[in-house]
Amino acid sequence: MTAMTQKRALLIAGPTASGKSALSLAKAMALNGVIINADALQVYAPLRILSARPTPEDEARAPHRLYGHVGAEQPYSVASWLAETRSAMDTAWKQGRLPIVTGGTGLYFRALELGLAPVPEIPEEVRMKWRSFAGDLHAELGARDPAMAARLLASDRQRLARALEVVDATGRSLLDWQKDGQDLAPLRGVAVERIFIDVPRDALYARAEARFDAMLDAGALEETSGLAHLDPMLPAMKAIGLPELIAHLRGEITLAEAATSAKTATRNFIKRQITWWRGQLPGWR
Numbered sequence: 001m002t003a004m005t006q007k008r009a010l011l012i013a014g015p016t017a018s019g020k021s022a023l024s025l026a027k028a029m030a031l032n033g034v035i036i037n038a039d040a041l042q043v044y045a046p047l048r049i050l051s052a053r054p055t056p057e058d059e060a061r062a063p064h065r066l067y068g069h070v071g072a073e074q075p076y077s078v079a080s081w082l083a084e085t086r087s088a089m090d091t092a093w094k095q096g097r098l099p100i101v102t103g104g105t106g107l108y109f110r111a112l113e114l115g116l117a118p119v120p121e122i123p124e125e126v127r128m129k130w131r132s133f134a135g136d137l138h139a140e141l142g143a144r145d146p147a148m149a150a151r152l153l154a155s156d157r158q159r160l161a162r163a164l165e166v167v168d169a170t171g172r173s174l175l176d177w178q179k180d181g182q183d184l185a186p187l188r189g190v191a192v193e194r195i196f197i198d199v200p201r202d203a204l205y206a207r208a209e210a211r212f213d214a215m216l217d218a219g220a221l222e223e224t225s226g227l228a229h230l231d232p233m234l235p236a237m238k239a240i241g242l243p244e245l246i247a248h249l250r251g252e253i254t255l256a257e258a259a260t261s262a263k264t265a266t267r268n269f270i271k272r273q274i275t276w277w278r279g280q281l282p283g284w285r
Contacts, residue, residue, distance in 0.1 A: 007093050007190045012102040013038070013109055013284070014197030015273040016240075016266065017207040021054050023197065024102040028062035031100075034092040036085055037066040038103030038112075043081070044236040046072045046227055049220045051239055052211065063097070072227055072236035082111045086186040106276050113192075115185030117177035119166055126169045130161040140164060145173045194284040196277065201270065208266045212241060212259060221245055221255075240265050 010027060014020050024035050037043060041051040045068045053067055065088040070076050085108075089099040101112065133140070137160035142149040145167045152159050166174045182188070199207075212220075224245040230237055237243070241262035248258040 008098060009089065009187060009190050009192050010098060010100045011038075011109060011112075011192060011194045011284075012100060012197070013106070013195070013277070014104060014199070015204055015270045015277070016052075016104055017204050017211055017270075018104075018197040018199045020102050020104065020197055021052075021058070023195070024100050025054070025058055025062055028098075028100055031098045032096070033098040033100040034063045034065060034088065034095075036088050036092075036099055036101045037064070038081075038085075038101050038105055038108040040076075040081075040103075040105040040108065041236065041239050042067055042103065043070045043076055044068065044072050044239075045070060046223065047236060047239055047242075049215050049218050049223045050241050052215075072230055073234060076235065078107055078111050079116055081108055082116060082186065085112065089186060104273060106273070106280060110280070111185075113185055113187050114178075115181035115183070115188075117174065117181040118184070119174070119177045120170060122165050122169045126165050130164040130168065133161065133164075137161060137164065141167075144168070145175075148173050148175050151175075196284040201274070204270050205267050208270065209263045212262055212266065215241065216255075216259065221249070225249060240269055 010031070010033065012020050012024050012027070024033075027033055028035050035054075039051065041047055042053045043066060044051065047053070048068060054064060058064075059067070066081070066084055085101065089101075092099040101109070103109075130137070136154075137157055138149060138152065138154035141152070141160050141164050145163060148163045148167070149160075152163065154160075163174045166172070166177065170177070220241065224242055227237065227242065228246045228249055232243065232246075241258075244253070244258040244262040244265070247253050248255050253261070
């Protein structure tokens with residue numbers, strides 16, 4: 001890739017168990033690519049099995065970045081991922097490689113293309129003022145920031161409070177801050193190909209259930225035992241199957257009951273992923 005060549009990137013997304021990792025590996029091997037993780041749970045080092053991370057054998061077949069590099073007890077945000085992904089893509093381009101960003105975390109892809117609004121830290125007193133406000137948040141926002149109010153439902157109190165705290169603390173609309181974020185988005189000016197893997201829902205359910213059984217055979221219970229002491233509110237502890245297997249280790253349910261609950265949770269997660277992506281698919285093939 002020369003300095004005059006437009007930068008290119010490939011995005012591969014889809015629900016869990018859709019085959020993203022396999023397609024990404026094939027593309028990386030064919031196109032001299034670097035696979036960059038866009039799955040919020042595959043970043044955690046102790047979750048190789050339960051997060052369905054690529055195997056060491058697959059990782060040896062093509063460069064993989066941002067997999068298993070964060071401790072389970074560490075906080076990890078969209079902003080952290082975006083900064084690391086920007087760096088990984090820049091390195092790939094310098095090496096003449098194609099960045100292939102793959103995963104199922106929709107907010108990661110959204111941040112990659114739209115950026116993050118660089119809003120300064122909001123003073124706690126301003127934050128609490130609006131988050132505890134009992135009145136009509138939509139009317140309050142309409143008086144201060146009518147353009148932003150027009151985009152939000154009157155019932156969406158969380159986003160209304162966020163918009164109010166931003167305009168109150170900074171004197172600028174959240175829309176203006178979001179525009180600044182878009183100007184700094186890592187994929188701005190990049191030629192992007194977007195692939196969404198669409199698999200019939202029943203097939204996804206069957207794949208996911210078979211994969212969970214394979215996880216158990218591969219040592220998911222042993223992996224869980226090393227995490228059972230951690231705060232259940234940590235993001236890493238939200239991995240599907242982890243709370244259920246911890247309950248089994250504590251003697252609260254049988255292993256069969258844990259597996260059934262985990263499979264139900266997986267199906268519900270697939271439904272949420274598909275619903276979210278339906279609104280994002282223009283521009284994807």
